[in-house]
Every structure is written in structure tokens, then in C-alpha cells.
Amino acid sequence: MHFETICIIGPGLIGGSIGLALKKRNLARTIIGVSQRASSLEKALKMNAIDIGVSCIDKAVKDADIVILATSVNQIIKTAKEVIQLMKSNAILTDVGSTKNCIVEQITQNIRSDVAFVGAHPIAGSEKKGVEFASPDLFEGCTCVVTPSQLNHTSALDTISCLWKLLGAKVIYLTPEQHDKILADVSHLPHLVASCLINAVKKEYLSYGASGLRDTTRVASGDPELWVDIFDQNRENIIQSIDQLMVELTGFKNDLLHKDNTTLLNRLRMAKVSRDSVFHNNSIHQKNQIKE
Amino acid sequence: MHFETICIIGPGLIGGSIGLALKKRNLARTIIGVSQRASSLEKALKMNAIDIGVSCIDKAVKDADIVILATSVNQIIKTAKEVIQLMKSNAILTDVGSTKNCIVEQITQNIRSDVAFVGAHPIAGSEKKGVEFASPDLFEGCTCVVTPSQLNHTSALDTISCLWKLLGAKVIYLTPEQHDKILADVSHLPHLVASCLINAVKKEYLSYGASGLRDTTRVASGDPELWVDIFDQNRENIIQSIDQLMVELTGFKNDLLHKDNTTLLNRLRMAKVSRDSVFHNNSIHQKNQIKE
Missing domain, CATH: 3.40.50.720 (NAD(P)-binding Rossmann-like Domain)
Incomplete structure (x- = not known):
């Protein structure tokens, strides 16, 4: 024992x-x-x-x-x-x-x-x-x-x-400082993005969503009370993470506005390479799970 | 036959x-x-x-x-x-x-x-x-x-x-117009958000990501060439969808800055209610799948 x-x-x-x-x-x-x-x-x-x-x-x-x-x-x-x-x-x-x-x-x-x-x-x-x-x-x-x-x-x-x-x-x-910085990026940011994404989609369109929307927003079904406390305790880091995401989204939007498909393609390629390097097994049945 | x-x-x-x-x-x-x-x-x-x-x-x-x-x-x-x-x-x-x-x-x-x-x-x-x-x-x-x-x-x-x-x-x-507006919200926006999210996370932090990051970004592993063409053909609607998301993200960030946990909680609750109403079965093994 x-x-x-x-x-x-x-x-x-x-x-x-x-x-x-x-x-x-x-x-x-x-x-x-x-x-x-x-x-x-x-x-x-x-x-x-x-x-x-x-x-x-x-x-x-x-x-x-x-x-x-x-x-x-x-x-x-x-x-x-x-x-x-x-x-x-x-x-x-x-x-x-x-x-x-x-x-x-x-x-x-x-x-x-x-x-x-x-x-x-x-x-x-x-x-x-x-x-x-x-x-x-x-x-x-x-x-x-x-x-x-x-x-x-x-x-x-x-x-x-x-x-x-x-x-x-x-x-x-x-x-503790390293932990909170990292989690802001890999867990807290995905959570708030998922919630914002659901709220951004027009209500009457939601029922057309399938596995893409479902998986991208899964964590938004987490307990709101529990999450507001997490956000409260990691406020500064999360604000920085939101700013990083805003830079990416603005870049993406500008590429669309300027019809710059080359840069757009590079963004998508970079994201794919990064993601595939971390989640080698793309299966959604992967074992590791994060609390959120 | x-x-x-x-x-x-x-x-x-x-x-x-x-x-x-x-x-x-x-x-x-x-x-x-x-x-x-x-x-x-x-x-x-x-x-x-x-x-x-x-x-x-x-x-x-x-x-x-x-x-x-x-x-x-x-x-x-x-x-x-x-x-x-x-x-x-x-x-x-x-x-x-x-x-x-x-x-x-x-x-x-x-x-x-x-x-x-x-x-x-x-x-x-x-x-x-x-x-x-x-x-x-x-x-x-x-x-x-x-x-x-x-x-x-x-x-x-x-x-x-x-x-x-x-x-x-x-x-x-x-x-066709209705289709493209709807898909911009429920499929194309989630895809570009997934890609931006992966690109926003610091490279050295990515390996700490678990099922939250994995699922939120799954679609970012899709074929970049295929997706750049989709974005190209639905440009205007997608730009509008990005703007809607930016409004949500900015609201979220402002609540954090102003320590307005009440509004933050409402955002999270609203997202949970919307999502749960569409994806009743929260399981990631759900059958319906969207092409992305």
C-alpha cells in the first residue's frame, strides 16, 4: 500500500x-x-x-x-x-x-x-x-x-x-507563472474562442452545423461558473492570448480583403503543419484529455 | 435499379x-x-x-x-x-x-x-x-x-x-446565396478560427495542448489547397463572419479588462445553452459530419 x-x-x-x-x-x-x-x-x-x-x-x-x-x-x-x-x-x-x-x-x-x-x-x-x-x-x-x-x-x-x-x-x-502562461494559450484561449464562435454564429444558422462546428465548440459546453473563475484567475495572460489571436484573425481578414491567396495558403499550411506535429494521431478518440 | x-x-x-x-x-x-x-x-x-x-x-x-x-x-x-x-x-x-x-x-x-x-x-x-x-x-x-x-x-x-x-x-x-451565408458561419468561420488559433499559440507551448486544443483545432488539419479555394469563393460572407466573431472576442476581452465577471458569465452561459441545443449528444462520436 x-x-x-x-x-x-x-x-x-x-x-x-x-x-x-x-x-x-x-x-x-x-x-x-x-x-x-x-x-x-x-x-x-x-x-x-x-x-x-x-x-x-x-x-x-x-x-x-x-x-x-x-x-x-x-x-x-x-x-x-x-x-x-x-x-x-x-x-x-x-x-x-x-x-x-x-x-x-x-x-x-x-x-x-x-x-x-x-x-x-x-x-x-x-x-x-x-x-x-x-x-x-x-x-x-x-x-x-x-x-x-x-x-x-x-x-x-x-x-x-x-x-x-x-x-x-x-x-x-x-x-506557477509558466503554467498559467501556457494554459492561457493551450486551454483557456480555445475555451473562450469556442464560446465566442457559438455566440457569433446567427442563431437560425446553428442547426446547419455539423462535425466541424461541433468539435470546434465542444468545450463551450463546459460549466460556465467553473470557467468564469478560471478566467478570473488568469486574466492578464488570457488578455495577451486574445490579442495574439486578434492579430491572426486580422491578418486572415486582410488577406481575404486583398485577395492575397498566397499568404492565405501559407497561413493554412503553417497551421496544418503545427497541428499535425502535435496531434500526430488525428483521431478524435485520442486519449489525452484536458480539463475544460 | x-x-x-x-x-x-x-x-x-x-x-x-x-x-x-x-x-x-x-x-x-x-x-x-x-x-x-x-x-x-x-x-x-x-x-x-x-x-x-x-x-x-x-x-x-x-x-x-x-x-x-x-x-x-x-x-x-x-x-x-x-x-x-x-x-x-x-x-x-x-x-x-x-x-x-x-x-x-x-x-x-x-x-x-x-x-x-x-x-x-x-x-x-x-x-x-x-x-x-x-x-x-x-x-x-x-x-x-x-x-x-x-x-x-x-x-x-x-x-x-x-x-x-x-x-x-x-x-x-x-x-445558393443562403447556402453560402450559412456555411460561412457554421463551417468556413470555424475552419479559419481553428487555423488562426493554432497559429496564435506559441510554438513551444503547443505540446501542452490536450483534448480541448485538439478538438477546437481539428479542422485546421484539413487540406490547405482545398480550403483556400473555398475561402476564395465565399470571400464576402466570410469577412462578415470574421467581423461578427471579432465583436464577440472584443466583448470578451473588455469584460476581462473591466473585471466584469457577470457579463462574462452570461456570455459563457449563452454559448453553452446555444451549443447544447444544437448538439444534444455532446459525444464526439456523433454521426453527422461536415466536409472540411
Whole structure:
């Protein structure tokens, strides 16, 4: 048994999948799920994603060796401040938030000297929400970003890295700043573009859309509340990413206006080469998934 | 047997799929494929998408009851002008081009009085190219736009509508102008956005992209040559669609700048409601596919 008691605060899509993945691999002796919603706990218990479900953070946290914050990003900091006071000595606090700058900064400022905090973000998920969509294989082959800080005890960093590797993820280390810049480009920008695209299409035309429109806008079906919090926490980087996209769109529009098919063709070729180099397997059944 | 001799000019992804679909349903006595590329004809013959493969248009066209132009959009008009002179009396000419305005206008101006032309566009396909990706079920459940004109003989219109229904498509009638406006929004705009998005992401960040970026940009892996011709033929409508998108993006950016999370949330909610109302089944395995 790799881990004794793991506490998952917020057993939803990601938290529930962590529970299921730990169970499947027989990695933890006890998994405690914490939620204010009785229905979430019931579902998580029924799916066997957690062993114990409680609504009271005090009880759930005090014996845990690892506490995983898996709530929406705007809840993580608030919950962390509460949890830190309750944790046992030498325990590890970690999170799975889609943004890292605010979260890591705030939690690091509030951490106790005898408790370690290691920020993390498994880049996995779907536009679906809730433990009912959790899967024990969600992290298989995904990238998990871990954000080491000077305050991290090496052993805590190793433990969290080890946890994600055991769940099937490829672990990479980035600073919170690097993480947020990258995610603004590869995840937050695609999300807002998808939403803008749907809103830009005339309502009466939407029903003519087929797989192109469907896939280009899939992420726009994600949870609006969850996403507005992500945008809120990565505001500056996302504004920069929007500006980059505007430059591209303006270039494209100008080529159309000036009937410059040569430059237009080059844009399309460049995009194809870039995309094909990253998504070698063009299949939409590819395994890696990003949380959005 | 519904049809005697059908000639498919350009047996690629779409043309090849028509051949396979006709064969599977036993709808045509003879299917003739025309291509300048011997390798395409060989593949189409091997896959049993066509009965006869020829490089010479004269021979292929003269006995055909229906001639289907399935080349790239910039070849359709040129090929049509050549084909019209060679067709037998009372035969029907049709196409599968992703744009309709230019094509229908040009061909209608050049059609013979004893030959009918009916424009069509089966909204089906993928980012893949070539007969090797053809499928007999590609049109199953897809929408096929047919563009009637005053010059159309009713019987020719019925024949082409019937053909697409037999291949599994839902047939709708639009004017070429309506078609091109709609497709600019639901297909051409998503394509150019996908390409711009990939080009806007910093090269060194691309490898961090997962399913969100992958799906949002899938269509950017389509054939650049094919797409530059589509953009060329639907220039004005696409420019308008870009402008609509720019308005949305600017609004989104301003909400971020002004920290107006309420409006931001409304944008995301509106997008989710619109998208979910069209793509009820959020699955990426949905059947309908658009050619792009």
C-alpha cells in the first residue's frame, strides 16, 4: 500500500476520478471524500470512488496523510486556509486547480511550517461535470503539471509526483507563472474562442452545423461558473492570448480583403503543419484529455 | 435499379463515398470514375467505389445519365464547362461543392437547354483527404443542401434529391446565396478560427495542448489547397463572419479588462445553452459530419 489515508475535498469529475484510480490500483488504505452536497457523496460512495463520505471538513482532514483540494478554482484558496489549521503534522496538502499563480501564492503564504503544500494540475478532464462522469483511467497518459516551490520539502514533492505517476500521468515541473502562461494559450484561449464562435454564429444558422462546428465548440459546453473563475484567475495572460489571436484573425481578414491567396495558403499550411506535429494521431478518440 | 450510368468526376473522399454508397445500396448499374491520377483510379477500383476508371472525360461522360462533379471547388466550374459539351441529351449534371454561389451562377450560364444542372452540397466529410478515407455510410444522417433554380426541370431536381435521400442524407432546399451565408458561419468561420488559433499559440507551448486544443483545432488539419479555394469563393460572407466573431472576442476581452465577471458569465452561459441545443449528444462520436 503506497498511501495510508487520502482525503479528497470535492469528489467531482477530477476528485472522483482520483478516488477511482487509487482504488483500481489499490494505492490507498482509506479514501475520505468531503462535500457539502449529500447527493455527490452518495454517488461517489456508490461508485466506490471513496470509502467514507463526510460533510464535515474537521473530521475528514485530521487523520489524512494527503489532502487533495479538488473543488472549483475559486473555492480552493478559501478551503485551503480552513484545512491548513486542521491537518496533522507532516501531512501534505495539494490541489488540482486549472490555474496556479493565485492558488500557489495564497496557499504558500498561509501554510504551516510542519505541513507541506505542493501545487498540481492534471491536464485531464472533459466538458462534463460531476462524479458520474469520473473514470479510473482519466489520468492515463495525461500530463500533470507540478509546481515546486522553495518551501517544498523534497519528500513532499516526491510523494505528490509519485502519486500522479502511479495514477498514469506524466509529471512535469513548471513554475506557477509558466503554467498559467501556457494554459492561457493551450486551454483557456480555445475555451473562450469556442464560446465566442457559438455566440457569433446567427442563431437560425446553428442547426446547419455539423462535425466541424461541433468539435470546434465542444468545450463551450463546459460549466460556465467553473470557467468564469478560471478566467478570473488568469486574466492578464488570457488578455495577451486574445490579442495574439486578434492579430491572426486580422491578418486572415486582410488577406481575404486583398485577395492575397498566397499568404492565405501559407497561413493554412503553417497551421496544418503545427497541428499535425502535435496531434500526430488525428483521431478524435485520442486519449489525452484536458480539463475544460 | 434506380440509376443506369453515373459518372463521378474526382473519386476522392466525397466522390469515392458516393460510389461506395451507391454500390452498397445497389442503386446504379454502372459507375464510372474519372481522374487524371492513375493511383486514385486504382485505389477507387480496388475499393469497389467505381466499376470503370478512366482518365479521359469524353468517354466517361458521353453515356452517363448523371454526371457528378466531385473535384475541389476551384476545378468544378472549369470541368463543368468541358463536360457540358460532351453530355448526352436529357442527362443531369450535379456537383458536391462546398460553395454554391459562384458554381451555380457560372454553370447555369453555360448549361445546354437539353441538359439539366442541379447544384448540391452534402454537408459531410472529414479533415481527411482521398478515396482511402471514403465510406459507404458517410452521408448517413447528414444534411444535403440542394439549390433549385428556375432553369431546373422538376424531374432533374427530383432525381438529384432522390439520389441523396437514397444515400442516407436529409435533403433541404436553399438558394445558393443562403447556402453560402450559412456555411460561412457554421463551417468556413470555424475552419479559419481553428487555423488562426493554432497559429496564435506559441510554438513551444503547443505540446501542452490536450483534448480541448485538439478538438477546437481539428479542422485546421484539413487540406490547405482545398480550403483556400473555398475561402476564395465565399470571400464576402466570410469577412462578415470574421467581423461578427471579432465583436464577440472584443466583448470578451473588455469584460476581462473591466473585471466584469457577470457579463462574462452570461456570455459563457449563452454559448453553452446555444451549443447544447444544437448538439444534444455532446459525444464526439456523433454521426453527422461536415466536409472540411
